[in-house]
Amino acid sequence: MAKNNPKILPGTPPPDAAQTLLALMHAQSEVARLSEREQLFSSLLESVNAVLWAFDWETRQVLYVSPAFERIFGRPVCRVMADFNVWRDSIYPDDLEFAEQSLAQVLSTGSVEHREYRILNDDGELRWLSDKCYVSQQPGNDRVTIVGIAEDITDKKRLEGELQRLATTDVLTQSSNRRHFFECAKQAFDKAREDGTPLTFLLLDIDDFKNINDSYGHQEGDQVLQRIAHSGRTVLRRGDLFGRIGGEEFAAVFPGCKAKVAEQIAERLQREVQRLSFGQEGQTYSVTVSQGLTGLLDDDDTLNSLYARADAAMYQAKRQGKNQIVQG
CATH class of the missing domain: 3.30.450.20 (PAS domain)
Incomplete structure (x- = not known):
């Protein structure tokens, strides 16, 4: 009985050639997928x-x-x-x-x-x-x-940096705010104690500031504060601390500064403020400041005691006629 051999249609590749073709097609597909993944990876990078x-x-x-x-x-x-x-x-x-x-x-x-x-x-x-x-x-x-x-x-x-600046700076005057000033002052005080070096504390208050606000308005008062703060930063030495600690009150700390030198700095600041000229609606006016100055006196001193003495000296300057420096 004759065998019934399968008929191979013309143009049909042999079985092993078909397998090779399938393998090539699979390889091309894998290469395409790898290329796509590589492009995706490169895009991510x-x-x-x-x-x-x-x-x-x-x-x-x-x-x-x-x-x-x-x-x-x-x-x-x-x-x-x-x-x-x-x-x-x-x-x-x-x-x-x-x-x-x-x-x-x-x-x-x-x-x-x-x-x-x-x-x-x-x-x-x-x-x-x-x-x-x-x-x-x-x-x-x-x-x-x-x-x-x-x-x-x-x-x-x-x-x-901007958040730090906002947290430590008085927005109006661009000086240190009260909290930041006293934090830095405490560090300077502790270092002076540790090193046995001098340190001087200064308080400054604008004379008759309420009259400026009442006569010319708060916007004009703000300009006075800004210009006095600028004068303070200009006069002080590198490394000195300066800040606005109240409405019209400023403070400074002079690390490593003896009383005589600190007094000279305060006098320069006093003259600088006196030279300032302000104008409103054709009227010009000037301002003055009262300052209280003190330094380390004995081993019992603290930053609070320096602040208290400077504060008392500043109010004494007010009582004695304003526009002057008193040492406490």
């Missing part, structure tokens, strides 16, 4: 405002940086891949020692997550980075690779 990086500790060679490096540092990726010093040299000089020490610390701790430093990009713009790093070591491999993510936190730092 482009959109992240952080630099992913890998660094060979022994050879000091950058093994990988993500595309954000070029955007944040303003330098081509190929440059830092060729030379790690491109990254190192971009670090703000004051932060370089910390950045290098904290990077080395990861070898003993395994990770460093609280690491912030500044860089200067290629345009000279100062930017803040939060650069977390971790040791990545494969079992059986002595090669030490450090991987990390450097996030651009410049906007966050600017916001923090």
